[in-house]
Amino acid sequence: MRPTGQLHLGNYFGALKNWIQLQYQYECYFFVADIHALTTGYDDTTDLESNVWSMVIDWLAAGLNPAASTMFIQSRVPEHSELHLLLSMVTPLGWLERVPTYKDQQEQLKHKDLATYGFLGYPLLQSADILLYKAARVPVGEDQVAHVEITREVARRFNHVFGHERDFEAKVEKAIKSLGSRNGTRYKELRRLYQEQGDEAAIEQARTLLDGNVRLTVADRERLIGYLEGTGRSILVEPEVLLTATPKVPGLDGRKMSKSYGNTIGLxxxxxxxxxxxxxxxxxxxxxxxxxxxxxxxxxxxxxxxxxxxxxxxxxxxxxxxxxxxxxxxxxxxxxxxxxxxxxxxxxxxxxxxENRDLVRGIIAEGCEKAREVARQTLEDVHQAMGMNYR
The missing domain is CATH 1.10.240.10 (Tyrosyl-Transfer RNA Synthetase)
Known part of the structure; x- marks a missing residue:
């Protein structure tokens, strides 16, 4: 969520209440999107810091549990910015210009100068936000599906350009051995059935075999999936949409509850x-x-x-x-x-x-470090794929 002030009931029923339920069903990452806030609010950051902490407290008050999910501040995990930059090297300009909300928001916010790279590139920053954690699912409403789709396209393009790592086959053979003799033989047979006969059931069975094997590292699992499908290693994971219900939350004047309309009820x-x-x-x-x-x-x-x-x-x-x-x-x-x-x-x-701001700061500091551990690993894989591991 972008920190634009205290949350209201529209934010709660539109997303936050759903997050509270999801945190007990999945491994969840929730972050305060302070860099995203700059894409339209770069000209006045007076209240940014207070808005960030206010949002975190709203989350905690509503029921987000730091013991069940990871909560952090976007800019405190600099890997978000670096992955955004690296993805920008391979993302066609036209992909960003065709995002539906790009022209819509420019029209709605005519009083602001949005002819900036940051505003044009914010969908790619969103993609970096998602891809950095190799997210399997992204909880969104219907209006955000396009943002997940461009993320899938970016991941697909990156994997196509950089997914052929050196000594790929040798690393695959080593990964197959780590499956164990029985599972390794089964994996090879399922791969043959899929590649020679196009057996879709075989690929699903192979994926299940890999998902259930605790001996595999994340990197080896991705190599074996790539080998299974006849491609290289899948470095960035294409996320799926997790469509969530977004009930109508009217404001005091009957229109959609929104700060811009001045018709909200605060959380x-x-x-x-x-x-x-x-x-x-x-x-x-x-x-x-x-x-x-x-x-x-x-x-x-x-x-x-x-x-x-x-x-x-x-x-x-x-x-x-x-x-x-x-x-x-x-x-x-x-x-x-x-x-x-x-x-x-x-x-x-x-x-x-x-009344206990130190506790809040501690929760976020711990969340930032947990997020960075995952983000660093993804960025290391990206560096390696792009030939940027200098030793």
């Missing part, structure tokens, strides 16, 4: 302020008077009920609104209870971290 906002904001929130315009029946499907408050309220409350809203047996304030009051309870809990957890 750790004061409960009294939240309660006042809810009272002024737009509702179904057809309900001019208390006695007018309404349609919840046309009311932004209903979209929030779908996120916060149980089935019984939702049924009460549907029946009461359509029959005018409840008023809009009644509806908002019932929504306020679970919303304020969740915000209150996050606010309380956040206060503990605000």
């Amino acid at each position: 750790r906002e004061d409960p009294d302020v939240v309660a006042k904001k809810l009272k002024t929130m737009q509702t179904d315009p057809a309900r001019v008077r208390r006695t007018d029946p309404g349609n919840p499907d046309k009311c932004p408050v209903w979209d929030l009920h779908k996120l916060y309220s149980d089935a019984q409350t939702q049924a009460w809203v549907q029946a009461g609104c359509r029959s005018a047996s409840i008023g809009c304030l009644d509806c908002k009051q019932r929504l306020a209870e679970p919303m304020l309870a969740e915000i209150g809990a996050m606010r309380e957890r956040g206060r503990e971290f605000e």
Whole structure:
């Protein structure tokens, strides 16, 4: 996430809540994208540092667990910038210019000078962010699929240009021996079935055999996959999209919740302020008077009920609104209870971290070091593939 200030409920339901669940299902890396923040906010970095720490505290308050995931700051892992630079040597300019959000954001942010290399190259920096950790999956909504696709293309091009390492066959034979006699023989047979007969089942079985072998190093596994498919070693891993549900989170004025619209409810906002904001929130315009029946499907408050309220409350809203047996304030009051309870809990957890900044800095320092360990290994592989290991 880009650090642009305190997070709001749109950020929470749009991504953060999903991250909290994913951290217990996968090995996850979450980072504060402070370099990405510069692509559109380079002209004023006054609040960048405070925004970074505010975001980290929001994450911790919401439930990201440093014991279950790796949390770090992008610029504290300089390998992100170096891999971005190295990938830029082989990435065609046209690939960056055709990214859908490139022209869209230029149109939306006309008041900013975005005729910079940093803005043009931000999708490639995103690719470096992903490829550095050899990510198997990237959790995104539908609107971000194009960014993962360009990452796949960049990895594919890099592997094609640099994937033929010296003494590849000799290293493959050594890797096959490390499988053990039985598995090594099975691997060779499956490779023959795939390459001679195009047996797709054979390649899947071979991949499973490699995935389950604890004797293999990451590099040897990639060599054997490349040998299996008739290519060289796969240095950079092509990630898959992990599509995540992105529920509609309306702002106070009915539009999408966004800081730029000034219609947000903060993740750790004061409960009294939240309660006042809810009272002024737009509702179904057809309900001019208390006695007018309404349609919840046309009311932004209903979209929030779908996120916060149980089935019984939702049924009460549907029946009461359509029959005018409840008023809009009644509806908002019932929504306020679970919303304020969740915000209150996050606010309380956040206060503990605000009062112990050394703990927060320690969490990030540890996360940065863990991330660097993985990033260094990937960059070492990249250097080796590009002929840049000088000894």
